[in-house]
Amino acid sequence: MKLSENAVLIIEEEDVSGMYCYRDRDGTDFIDGFKFELHLQDIVIKPGSIAAVQFPEELYNQPEDIKQAVYTAIKELEQEKG
Template identity: 40%
Template structure:
């Protein structure tokens, strides 16, 4: 994950794979695993810091593409737990 100066939170396929690993091996909820991954990557999100989220696995052949809509919803919810001002915008 990377947060740009413009407030775009880039999430890559590897980031999501890590979240699934925490869920499957440790039984962590998606929100909790997202917050844990932020800590591991030393990424701090504060209110107003995230203007939009960009998922970097857009291509239909990417393994996570089929789950994209559910992932978007789950990531948006997790971001809102730390950035209460995030309005749900995504970059397509």
């Protein structure tokens, strides 16, 4: 996962695998798993810091759980920092 210079949060396949692992192994929901990944990678989200999110191509045909969790977590984090 990385935040590009033009404010695009790029989520990679490994990040999604990690969120599934946290859920399946530890019972951590996707939102908390995403927040944990952000923390691990030292990505700070504050209001206006993300203009768009780019997901791995493999995720486009999958259930919306991960994508929805990412957007929800971003919104929550922006409100905490705002």
